[in-house]
Amino acid sequence: MIFDHRTYDVIPGKLNDFLKVYEEKGFPLQRKYLGEPVGWYVSMDIGELNQVVHIWKYDDLSDRAAKRAQLAAEPGWGEYLKAALPLLQKMQNKIVSPAPFFKP
Template identity: 35%
Template sequence: MIVEERNYLVKAGTAAKYAQLWAEHGREPQVRILGNLLGFYVTEVGELNTLVYLWGYEGPDDRARRRAELAADPDFATFRAEVRDLLVRQSNRILTPALP
């Protein structure tokens, strides 16, 4: 299993709005297509106004297939358009097990 950590820095004061839009419009297509949501968090210490998603995948090929399907989904495209103006920066990391 691999875990993808996706961090979204949003404009100051908009994290709650982003989270609400995600709950209303983004969660359903993401969970339907990506499947394994391990967590959705907001930072309280460190770089504030950051939302963090953790997604689990069987491996790199599973991730690539699911992300491509999500990118083509019209419901998810609607959500992306709703939050685009809130975003400042995005960063992603792929985490692999430290021990077998």
């Protein structure tokens, strides 16, 4: 099992715009193709501001690649990206796996 941990830095003043676009156009498609996220979070007033963090679970890298290819082929995903990407400053992605002693 692997986890896709994503952190997006949103342009200051655009967080609510990004969240609206994502809720309406991105989240339904990701849930359809990727399943339910492990978590989806918004930064508060401590630490880095204007960030969203979301985590998705996959069986392995092949499972991730297959699901993300299906998502990318969805016409609505391109529409979402066209609306969302201009609201972002930076996107960071990392793949993590559970430590041997932790069973999620």
